[in-house]
Amino acid sequence: MPVVREFTLPDLGEGLTGAEVVRWMVEVGEVIVVDQPVVEVETAKAVVEVPCPYGGVVTARYGEVGEEVPVGAPLVTVAVSPGEGPRVSGGGADERPLVGYGVADGPKGARRGRVRAGATAVAGPVAAPVPVAVAAVVEPAVVEPAVAGPSVVAVISPLVRRMAREHGIDLAALAGSGPDGLIMRADVARALESGAPAAPTAAPTVAPVAAPAGEDQLVPLRGLRRTVAEKLGRSHREIPAATCWVDADATELMDLRAQLNRASGPKISVLALLARICTVALARFPELNSSVEPDGSAIRRHAAVHLGFAAQGERGLVVPVVRDAQALGTEQLGAELARLTEGARAASLTPAELTGGTFTLNNYGVFGVDGSTPILNHPEAAMLGVGRITPKPWVHQGALAVRQVTQLSFTFDHRVCDGGTAGGFLRFVADCVEQPGMLLRQL
Incomplete structure (x- = not known):
């Protein structure tokens, strides 16, 4: 029987006590491998990707975009095969510093999959590793490749997305100059100079709500x-x-x-x-x-x-x-x-x-x-x-x-x-x- 393991926000060094969620890089139900980045967080010092030491099926995520997560609080839970623990190095400790930590195995694009609709996944909070009824959840037979729909854009940096959003640039209409067509900041800058198509007016996934005229705005210090x-x-x-x-x-x-x-x-x-x-x-x-x-x-x-x-x-x-x-x-x-x-x-x-x-x-x-x-x-x-x-x-x-x-x-x-x-x-x-x-x- 697979077990669900909890991965918490590690100590990112420099005395930092927490980090703000900038972008989730995985979805609930997605198959991940050991050391795959699962979330991008912003600390008081830098924006970093946090890799998960477990491989399996993501059963829950904790923290919305813009929310601060304390060090030691849960980030994700993952259903893993019995007996499979976190990847460790050297002395066998489960924890390791993650600042500047690189991805260990293969390209990011080749790592993700979706659980077949018939499989069962846990979506609620899990306080500790417990058995779950997902006997086949990590078996290859029930995993299908993720399908990239038309809304998927080759952008990694949240800064590039914000720059495009603020200037009304449609990222889907841009050709990226980075590796594998990745859209870079320079691509958005060139689009601004040349007058690229505006972003569609349909409601975005996360839309800022403008305050009514004359009403004060409370801006959190984060x-x-x-x-x-x-x-x-x-x-x-x-x-x-x-x-x-x-x-x-x-x-x-x-x-x-x-x-x-x-x-x-x-x-x-x-x-x-x-x-x-x-x-x-x-x-x-x-x-x-x-x-x-x-x-x-x-x-x-x-x-x-x-x-x-x-x-x-x-x-x-x-x-x-x-x-x-x-x-x-x-x-x-x-x-x-x-x-x-x-x-x-x-x-x-x-x-x-x-x-x-x-x-x-x-x-x-x-x-x-x-x-x-x-x-x-x-x-x-x-x-x-x-x-x-x-x-x-x-x-x-x-x-x-x-x-x-x-x-x-x-x-x-x-x-x-x-x-x-x-x-x-x-x-x-x-x-x-x-x-x-x-x-x-x-x-």
């Missing part, structure tokens, strides 16, 4: 947005932050970038040059690459610079982290910044790539603004902000000229240093922006 709110609130409550700022003539920095990019090799971004300046400045002012211990008893000065930088992604503002940035040259910094920026836009960064920073570079100038007094990224002690680089009248060599000017702001934890240290750091950064040749002294 996932990333809630984590950001909690972290910024804690930072504002716990850290006595102060901000200083200075205008800097970035003309020579921009000229240097143009000169570097005329040579062969990877293009150098302004962000990469600013990141290099930060690592040099932190070597001179190590007090600012630090954090205060949770109990307030000591200041921890970090040996390595794990440089965070603000990036706008599909899920909102995130802070990817360049590990050991002090050991990277300008080209290497540029390559890593570009990789992490693309990952932020695609919401594909792992929790490890979004945590552990010791200092943050915030280039809010990309939004067309000059200045800001940002809240520190707790528990870090400092953040450099860079405004837009724009032509402004400037006194240069005793004469009024039009120069490329930016405003630099520096927010710091007043517990780790006094204003003299913070001012010295910011002045050094500004000098490097104005005279980038100064960096040669540090190499």
Whole structure:
């Protein structure tokens, strides 16, 4: 007799206590194999697929799309053959970390099947593995291949679906450029440019209900947005932050970038040059690459610079982290910044790539603004902000000229240093922006 086994949401690491259901990847009655992803969830750090360690027939699902499931709560129950346990590795434990876990066997498309109508499946909640009257439910004779109807679209990413929905793009009318015709974000973007057919007006599976005009809307704080709110609130409550700022003539920095990019090799971004300046400045002012211990008893000065930088992604503002940035040259910094920026836009960064920073570079100038007094990224002690680089009248060599000017702001934890240290750091950064040749002294 088959038995029903319960698979609960595993610990996804980084101290996360739950995850929001983004998309179910299986249906009740569907045949799955060991390690097949069954649900896509959004944590405070990333969107991940969760594979199930059991193979058999899905008898129940727990949690609707948009609902948060705590770690340890049931996700699915699966009717498995007698004696078949979860797939384990090495030591034989039933649990294993799932962050970054890959699919083990075969393509996803070849894994699914439907239980024949005559077979019996359990659809109610199951508190513990119990025998069920589905003697033939996992036998090949009663399993038929799933039939893909006309409404099935080759889209994996919920972000692509949301982008298409918000712009009225009919995904069924698009040809995907990804593997096996998978529709990618770039395909939807091209469709927007070319005026692709609008999505059918028939009621979607899950349709947002518009609030009546003039009625307030209550927007739940969930996932990333809630984590950001909690972290910024804690930072504002716990850290006595102060901000200083200075205008800097970035003309020579921009000229240097143009000169570097005329040579062969990877293009150098302004962000990469600013990141290099930060690592040099932190070597001179190590007090600012630090954090205060949770109990307030000591200041921890970090040996390595794990440089965070603000990036706008599909899920909102995130802070990817360049590990050991002090050991990277300008080209290497540029390559890593570009990789992490693309990952932020695609919401594909792992929790490890979004945590552990010791200092943050915030280039809010990309939004067309000059200045800001940002809240520190707790528990870090400092953040450099860079405004837009724009032509402004400037006194240069005793004469009024039009120069490329930016405003630099520096927010710091007043517990780790006094204003003299913070001012010295910011002045050094500004000098490097104005005279980038100064960096040669540090190499």
